[in-house]
Amino acid sequence: MFSGIVEEAARLTDIKKDGGNVHLTLSCSFVDELRIDQSVAHNGVCLTVVSVGDGCYTVTAIEETLRRSNLGDLQVGALVNVERCMRMNGRLDGHIVQGHVDCTAECVALEEVDGSTYFKFRYKADPALVRKGYVTVEKGSVCVNGVSLTVCDSEADSFRVAIIPYTFEHTNFKEIKVGSRVNLEFDIIGKYISRMMGEA
Numbered sequence: 001m002f003s004g005i006v007e008e009a010a011r012l013t014d015i016k017k018d019g020g021n022v023h024l025t026l027s028c029s030f031v032d033e034l035r036i037d038q039s040v041a042h043n044g045v046c047l048t049v050v051s052v053g054d055g056c057y058t059v060t061a062i063e064e065t066l067r068r069s070n071l072g073d074l075q076v077g078a079l080v081n082v083e084r085c086m087r088m089n090g091r092l093d094g095h096i097v098q099g100h101v102d103c104t105a106e107c108v109a110l111e112e113v114d115g116s117t118y119f120k121f122r123y124k125a126d127p128a129l130v131r132k133g134y135v136t137v138e139k140g141s142v143c144v145n146g147v148s149l150t151v152c153d154s155e156a157d158s159f160r161v162a163i164i165p166y167t168f169e170h171t172n173f174k175e176i177k178v179g180s181r182v183n184l185e186f187d188i189i190g191k192y193i194s195r196m197m198g199e200a
Helices: 062-067 128-133 165-170 188-199
Strands: 010-019 021-027 040-041 045-053 056-061 079-084 103-114 115-120 141-144 147-150 158-163 183-188
Touching: 010 056, 010 165, 021 079, 040 056, 141 158, 147 188, 183 188
Parallel strands: none
Antiparallel strands: 010 021, 010 079, 021 056, 040 045, 040 079, 045 056, 103 115, 103 183, 115 158, 141 147, 141 183
16 A cells, blocks of 8 residues: 655666566665565556665566556656555555556646646546546545646546646656656545445
8 A cells, every 4th residue: 555655756777578577677765675575656556576686676567557557658767656655654645545557647738837837637538437436526636657646627537736846856747748648546435435326
């Protein structure tokens, strides 16, 4: 479980394909604190550390993960938002994030407003998934590339988020442009409520 509070943007140093899997090697400041079998979120995708050494660590993404996320789009040198699993005795500064990406969205607009940057994202709103809670709501939470954010201007197939300068500089939001693809995880609480309402 994660909170959507990104620790840093790690640098992707190597990509190796292995059948339908892809091994991603990254460098970041807390490599020496990692251990094999530990869970780390990468752009919001929970992956298991499979090796650590030489100032880097490696995780493996399976074909299903690559299909449902933007990890297959990554190139060597890219910045990847990373977060280690949440400590149960810590503060929940973001919201409950599982690390299970629901779908991807496309950045369709950027706007500078009073020192912050508004990003608008559009995604395919499948009616069956909408009924299961795969939606955004005004002032609700959404996880974009692993970052816990508050929704504004929620529409049927799009929403905006406001990125403050600190978040912009310390995550890979600084690399997102119109046309970029990002990972979305909708609020798990909304999914449970939708499921219960559907069975009532």
